[in-house]
Amino acid sequence: MKLAHLTIVALLAMFASAPISAQQAPAPAAAPPAPIPGPTLAQALKAMELARAAADKINVKLSCVVVDSRGDLVAVSRMDGARYFTTDVARGKALTSATFGRPSAEMIQFGSTPMFQNFNTAAQGRLYPIQGALPIQKNNQTIGAMGCSGASSQQDEDAVRAALSAF
């Protein structure tokens, strides 16, 4: 009983002294890097417009989705005549691209690995590792991604590329 008491007192003393030593050698606090703001809604809506123009040129109907760096939705648009599920596919591609900071086309091989399955389980099965989404990057940081769906994957990606200037 007494031993336990002593131990506690000793431990308390140790912890109590810790802040003092910390004060003696203050580590210079590095300022955290300023977060780069993600794609704004205005930029996303402008990008959608550019993607729709690109789709009109080759007469295809697309859904496009812009997400932020966390993969959360910023904007969605489904062109008249685009199939109902294309919004989900475009979102899944954009989510894939934002999560890994790379074009979703580069994730196709990775898509069949157990590692990817783990990611997909965590994302509630919403990842689509197929071509058609590109990351939105500023100062070498991924601030979001944009994905399209509705035509061939190459055409989907081309529409995204035509829209990236909005960011």
Add this chain to the structure above:
Amino acid sequence: MMHTSLVLRALRGGAVALLATVALASPAAAQSVPTLSLQDALTLIDAAQKDASAKNFRLSFAVVDQRGDVIAIARMPGAGAATPDTAVGKAMLSAIYGQPSAALIARQTNPVTQSMNDASGGRFRFLQGALPIVRGGFTVGAIAASGATSQQDEDAVRAALSAVNLK
């Protein structure tokens, strides 16, 4: 399962019968059933966003078609990450029933509604904040907001519907 499909079939049969009645009753509507375009959706979202900005709210908006499929989504800067999906869930519910989502909250425990929710992947949200979009006597879709109190969400949507003349 058998029970569910029978109920859904009965509902669908009812809807078809209803459509036929309306079409027969009014010769003008017999020519074509009105729909909701992406342009309509973006105009509505723009109006809703203006109303929310004026009140200093940060909301997400979703417009879905009469089937509950997404046409457009927009998340205002600062709106919560989950708000777009909440808005979609409210809008789906409102579009499928052709009623304000606020009037459908009590249906959450109704077995038929639960079957329909299962069929939609459990995406319904039984919350105030969505209103049906009616054109020429037909429900062509719904618009929902999410991010403030549910009454404030609905107010923004109502403001948008009264600001935009959908003919």
